[in-house]
Amino acid sequence: xxxxxxxxxxxxxxxxxxxxxxxxxxxxxxxxxxxxxxxxxxxxxxxxxxxxxxxxxxxxxxxxxxxxxxxxxxxxxxxxxxxxxxxxxxxxxxxxxxxxxxxxxxxxxxxxxxxxxxxxxxxxxxxxxxxxxxxxxxx
Numbered sequence: 001x002x003x004x005x006x007x008x009x010x011x012x013x014x015x016x017x018x019x020x021x022x023x024x025x026x027x028x029x030x031x032x033x034x035x036x037x038x039x040x041x042x043x044x045x046x047x048x049x050x051x052x053x054x055x056x057x058x059x060x061x062x063x064x065x066x067x068x069x070x071x072x073x074x075x076x077x078x079x080x081x082x083x084x085x086x087x088x089x090x091x092x093x094x095x096x097x098x099x100x101x102x103x104x105x106x107x108x109x110x111x112x113x114x115x116x117x118x119x120x121x122x123x124x125x126x127x128x129x130x131x132x133x134x135x136x137x138x139x
Contacts, residue, residue, distance in 0.1 A: 003121055005029040005112040007040075010083035013067045017041070017082060020068050029110050031121055036090070038110055040080035043069045045108060047096045055122040057115045059086040066111075071100050077107040087111040088118050 006028045009017065021041030029038045037046040066084035071077070078098055081087065087109045095104025112118050 002030060002032045005031075005110075005114060005118045005121075007080070007082040008085070008111055008113040010067070010085075013082065016067050022082070029112055029118060036122075038080055038108060040069055043080070043099055045078065045096055045098050045105070047092060047094075049122075051092050051094055051096070052122055053091045053093045055088050055090045055119045057086060057119060058089050058109065061085070061087075069100070071105075075107070076101060076103070076105050077109065078105040079109040080111070081109070082111045085111070086115055088115050088122075090122060 006024065007022075009024065020043070023041070027039045027041060029036075031037075031049065034049055035046060036049050036052060037044070061081070061084040063084040066079075066081045068081060070079050070081070072079070076095065077089075078100065079087070089107055089109045091107050092105070095106050096108070097104045110118075
């Protein structure tokens with residue numbers, strides 16, 4: 001069964017999101033039995049679900065780095081951000097390439113509406129947990 005997770009959009013960032021080609025009706029995180037796919041305007045990432053090693057909720061992003069598509073300045077992570085409140089950080093066993101980094105990303109943060117449901121769907125039994133204090137959340 002296919003599950004769709006739309007992004008939680010902060011209305012004040014709609015003009016910025018449009019610059020990335022983002023369309024609410026088209027872009028989302030989609031899971032089926034075998035595949036994880038996330039689209040955000042001009043950027044898409046797809047991998048087998050078996051490549052996902054974990055997922056956790058992160059919060060407290062800096063507003064100036066949280067919106068749009070961006071690579072991490074700290075590691076090889078990628079973010080699809082539509083608000084600065086919270087998202088799900090998804091970790092991959094093997095790096096997943098994108099147009100921003102052909103060598104791949106070891107993690108992707110997505111700011112979807114239903115954080116707990118996505119985290120549970122990706123196999124995390126402790127869907128409400130967050131990283132320890134002091135962890136550097138993406139985006």
